[in-house]
Amino acid sequence: MEKIRIDKWLWAARFFKTRALAAEELTRGRVQVGPLDAKPSREVHIGDTITLLQGQVRRIVVVKGLSAQRGSATIAAQLFEETADSLAQRAKMAEQKRLSPEPAAAITxxxxxxxxxxxxDKGWGERWSASVD
Structure with missing residues (x-):
């Protein structure tokens, strides 16, 4: 197998739970192959660099293998390799999230x-609406 649709590969590599979710993210422009946005029918080859946004996290991965079937997580991890910059940025974001204050703590x-x-209710007086007359 030399090429496969990107929506199928993203699903098989366990980036998205369903192919429909993968296709939706592709059509929204949240996945790029190289510098260009990808459509769901775009073919992926070994060695391609894929940039994808999962929630707030941007991941940059290099395709190491192709599979049309969704397997276990250990098999899926062999299909790609995340770049060092991407790993460092994810670790930095996780640390920032860990050190940020709890939003509920601001409620006094x-x-x-x-x-x-x-x-x-006493402050409203005879007014029944918040609008200014």
Missing amino acids: HGRPTKRDRRDL
């Missing part, structure tokens, strides 16, 4: 009590 009070709600 939480849900208002019944008394707090009554106090909030």
Whole structure:
């Protein structure tokens, strides 16, 4: 096997759970082969460099093998090799995420009590809407 559709390869390499998800990401322009955006029918060859966006993480991989079947994770890991820059950037993002403060810690009070709600309602007076008349 010398070539395979990129949507099939992304599915077989376990980057996406289904081929439909892989095809959707391709049509949205979140996957590039070399410097160009790829369509789902684009053929992948061994040695191609693929850049893909998974959530917030950008991954750059080099195709090492081709497969049309989805296998185990150990087999899928043999189909590609992630570049050193990509691994370093993913580690840096993980460290930033680990060190960033918890968003819920910024909440000082939480849900208002019944008394707090009554106090909030007193401020409206006769107005029934938040719009300014």
